[in-house]
Amino acid sequence: MHCGISKWSRPRAFTSARKYSGRYLCVTFLSGVLAPAGIRVKRYSQETVQRHVPGQFVCYHLPHRTLFKIQGQDTSPFLQGIITNDMGLLEVPGFSAMYSHMLNVQGRTLYDIMLYSLKETDAGQGVFLECDSAIKDSILRHLKMYKLRRKVNINPCPELSVWAVLSKKKNAGHEASKPELSSPDKVLVWETDPRTQEMGWRLVLESQIDPLDIIALCQKGDTEEYHRHRYAIGLPEGVKDLPPGVALPLESNLAYMQGISFSKGCYIGQELTARTHHTGVVRKRLMPVRFSAPVQGLEEGAALQTQSGKPAGKHRAGVGELGLSLIRMAHAKEVLTLKSSDDTTLALEASVPDWWPKDVKIN
Template identity: 30%
Template sequence: MAEHPRYAPLASRALIGLEGADWRDFLHNLITQDVESLTPGDIRFGALLNPQGRLLYDLFVVGREGGCWLDVAASERTAIIQRLTLYKLRAKVTIAADPTPVSALFPGAGAAPAEPGWFADPRLPALGWRGYGATAPTDAALADEAAYDACRLSLGVPGPADWGVEKTYPIEANFDLLAGIDFKKGCFVGQETTSRMKRRGTVKTRFLPLAFEGEPPSPGAEVLAGDLRAGQVLSTGEGLAMASLRLDRIEGAELTVEGRPVRVIRPDWFETAVG
């Protein structure tokens, strides 16, 4: 029997609207995702990087008639608008905050919602749907954003609290495995470093969840494989934490955090992509 969906307003997310004759070319040349083929009703996951290839901001691009929405972290919306404006130069594009609310319908079981404004999450089907000005289906239970984050963490999908700003390469945060980077498109900011990491095919560090018992470890706590440093805790939840881990040091190792044993979880989607 399918689990009833849960509906959660996402106050941590906000929208930026892009319109104008040049909006598509402008955005396509900046972010990790293909925008040239985006059509109204499409949604794609991507990121804006710094020139050195580190993650600045994650985003979802939502195709609309005559433009798009960018679904971004609400706390960073003003900074993102300012950065996009710096890149604008003479491009014919308007960039402005949009008040339309963002929500989530999860987990991704059952049929797609019939109500308008819902888009399948492009990262992982199990994450469900993202809503933009969308109403909750009648069979959905109201939930809070913490419940949505717990669902996301249970699926092994990292979030903005894990990668921060200008600290992480997108491949380390699994953007390449979660449809967040189009390696076939043309140039984007930070492409050289990103493409080089992909070509070499040896990524030493990846984000993966850890299972533990008892109180959650402190964010920033070291993950140890014996006496060797194997990574760092990033964010925590009930019984699970997201961590940045050295893949060459965790295989077959007994891991501890703050003196307690922890266990690495390799989600199915990760195993399928990485092996």
């Protein structure tokens, strides 16, 4: 297929064309935000203003995510050839965070990553790369393998910690207000999660810094609640949800998470992904599922069936009664079954996430 760089675009949602440096960029904006389920707050009077109520935001420490600093004059062209998204987006004013996948040559996902532009105070061009902690050694080898003679330095950042910040308030149809920082100089990354507004904000700090000293009206939450929120809205993250060399990017809803450019030119694994996109046929998708009761010890890839015994997909991962499964779209509206490791038959139902485009066809 022809590989060329054309005008940039972002997949799905609402698009606005703006002119930068003599060319037009199609910049995608998401609308429609549902924050996590709110916690009731006692009303002391009818005049109580929500923003003055303590604990309006929740900070979740994410020890399962780690960071690399990639820095040097070749940072952008180096990453451009090995990720699904377009590094040019980080040069657009107002865009400092980007979601992407790295694929193998067969077009299957190896790693899900987030990239954050370094602050201007950092010397030279560069980014922070966030990835699953479990594959940090593997991704480092992957980066070094494709580095060749590029002028880039790649360094792990074990001294940094990644946090997710979510709003307790539900603001249907409106973007949640970004929390104010009391000490922005101590913050290395403070960006809206690029995958969907329902995931709040990403915060990177030095490990000894307490986010409660940085963000007003914030309280700490349990990391498992962060995962419950992800599974409830159907958003995959890390190797359990996206098994390396197994998951396909479009079946994993990469386009819906603003993680792929279909116009940037060549990158590793592009051919199959581009062909699938242009056929417009994705027969299976990763979807949020809810079991009839909390479950434990499900095997990765456990087979799903319809009530009549037809193959309906495979289970990926979850917590409690929530999870993610790769569902055949032809059976997405049916009650499905799965056999657990102790041979118990479990019932589950899939749902369509609110953050998906409204024109997604479910049979």
